[in-house]
Amino acid sequence: MHNQLVESLNRIVPGANATFYSATVGDSAIVVEAGKILEVCRALKADGFNVLQVISGTDYTDRLELTYILADFHKNRELLLKVKLPRGDGQGNDKNTLPKIDSVTSVWSAAHFQERETYDMIGVHFVGNPDHRRILTPDDWQGY
Numbered sequence: 001m002h003n004q005l006v007e008s009l010n011r012i013v014p015g016a017n018a019t020f021y022s023a024t025v026g027d028s029a030i031v032v033e034a035g036k037i038l039e040v041c042r043a044l045k046a047d048g049f050n051v052l053q054v055i056s057g058t059d060y061t062d063r064l065e066l067t068y069i070l071a072d073f074h075k076n077r078e079l080l081l082k083v084k085l086p087r088g089d090g091q092g093n094d095k096n097t098l099p100k101i102d103s104v105t106s107v108w109s110a111a112h113f114q115e116r117e118t119y120d121m122i123g124v125h126f127v128g129n130p131d132h133r134r135i136l137t138p139d140d141w142q143g144y
Helices: 002-012 034-046 111-122
Strands: 019-021 029-031 051-059 064-072 077-085 100-102 125-127
Touching (some): 002 029, 002 034, 034 064, 111 125
Parallel strands (some): 029 077
Antiparallel strands (some): 064 077
16 A cells, blocks of 8 residues: 555655655654645545544654654555654744644644644644644743
8 A cells, every 4th residue: 555655646746755664663654755745635635545643743863753644444544644854943932943844734624733732742833724822831831
């Protein structure tokens, strides 16, 4: 399934640079360019992935990584979609210093609160999120 999706995404979304990551432990994933996440998600929804289950963020020493877990209940498929982002400086509450990625709320409304949580916890600015504010910490909290 993954190799077919990689080929399809690279054909439908120029510049997605989709690659298959075969995990030796855990789940395999498809990694795409962060700047193409919205187009990739639209293509995956058109392919049947109509459920966004999770958006999670991982803070590595050299980057931030977002994982979108998608499901297609009609064909009994699940997909981990990953993007890598540069680290922001994480200082204060200035959204201009944070890594940015397009919001996917226009594809799955379930992304709304998950993007807010990811913003609040690891400091990723989701461009286009309709209510981009903290959800778990006070508004005056410094850092992520």
